[in-house]
Amino acid sequence: MKDEKEYYSIGQASKLCNVPANTLRFYDKIGLIHPDKLGENNYRFYSKETLMYIPVIKYYKQMGFSLEDIKKIVDENSFTIHEKLFKQKFDELKIINKSIYKKYTAIESWLQLIIEADLIKKNDITQVSVKYLEPSEFCYMEQNFSYNYKEAIINIDFTNYMESLSNEVAGVILLNFPSLKSRLEQRKTQVTIMQKPILKVTPETKTKSFGGQIFASCYHIGPHETLLTAYHKIYDWASKNNYSCADEAYERFVIDYWTTQNPDYFITEILIKIEKIDFSTPDPLF
Template identity: 50%
Template sequence: MEDKEYYSVGEVSKICNISKKAVRFYDKIGLISPDKVCDDNNYRFYNRKTLLSVPIIKYYKQMGFKLEEMRSFLEGGTYSMLEKAFRQKIDNLKEMESEIFKMYTSVKDWYDLILEAEMVIENNVREVAVKYIDASNLCFMEQDFNYNYMESIVNIDFTNYIESIHNEITGPVMISFPSFKERMEGKSTRILLLQKTILPCQEDEVVKFGGYMVASCYHIGAHETINDTYQKICDWAAAHGYKCAEESYERYVTDYWTTRNSGQFVTEIMIKVTRE
């Protein structure tokens, strides 16, 4: 920076790496006032000391303070005033951090499901496989079931319940059937609706899922034809020396939440198995 007594708006813009528009706006709102104004042409000039306010403004901006708030800081407020302003900003940022975490978790989990479904469809993954399910706690609601998949998956009652306990859902919807045989025969009347929540739940609000081996198979397409995949699991288990438990889980990777094209639905069927 050239050592001068005064600097023009253009020079301030170049030296401090801010736009001329910003310099003029700071002047307009009284954030940085010129140290010299020419009477004949109203040109504004700033001394070196005033230029040093720009890095401070940038740092306050980095912390999220508004320009109006910065004015009182630059004017030389008391430590008590500064402490109060910074404490309020910390509280606001913590609240923003919490909201961003919720949004990020929701978007990331949904993005992962879209990628999973895309790979399943592109590679036509329909084989049965045995895998271990990590134990987790899922929020749940017991409900009547009438084979209306759309209303069960995009569930108003469950959404209202989650809101009532001041939480938010993320990840795939899951349905637990007490008996997969009754489910295949169209006789299931009660289910457990399961889903992960972003915030921790109370002990009585969750049910344990996983911690065991399952026979898993993806079903591609409408839910009305899902019995074919159940039968595939049963036949595979019998042929490979596995015994299926009664309970089954349907994990809706993509469904009505993502698309109304049922041909693009991807559902993972899981049945707990043990060696016979």
């Protein structure tokens, strides 16, 4: 019976399926797709039915399968090998996805800080402002603090703690001073170092919420040793505008030792919770 199938030369098949001719030859060599017949000088010809495997191969390659695995999948008539290979690939991609997510989150957080710092520096934004901060969960560790900022910011103990939990942190570092008076007097004190986790935290991870309130904010450009000027700005502003300041403070390090070793380029934001003083409430004694 005469063969009435339509056959495509390797050049035609290459254009039809948008794959190089060398790729088709390689598929033949490894036994993935064979030509339906050979012409003079072993010239390859393919049927449309055979070429329909090309989109299937592209799809599996898109998912990250090797040609060796694709051959197993295409040749297998049961789902046993499919389930095994798909599960292996799924587990492999979960690990890759986790790694990419951690890198993406860390870079995105750092980029946002650089953009923020550039805005502050260019516009010399060092006046006091009122700011509402959305609540966020932070990992934390309490430590003694003797105003060695480099040791507190590039914090070996905190890094080791997060690694012990198979987690990492990213973004801005905060130091929470529970006593504003101790901070202003620069006495040795206990502080809480805070930073956002990248991955979902485990039950044993120490976390605390920060934000959800109104703060007085003041950016400081320059060395950490001169941060008190920003504190005094906030106190003077609060007194003039009838605000009371909470007895704790947060120092938020936008640009620090992680980015530059030149303290003149450091940018730190001082944050103190504030409340408007209500003079309309009558004194109960009168």
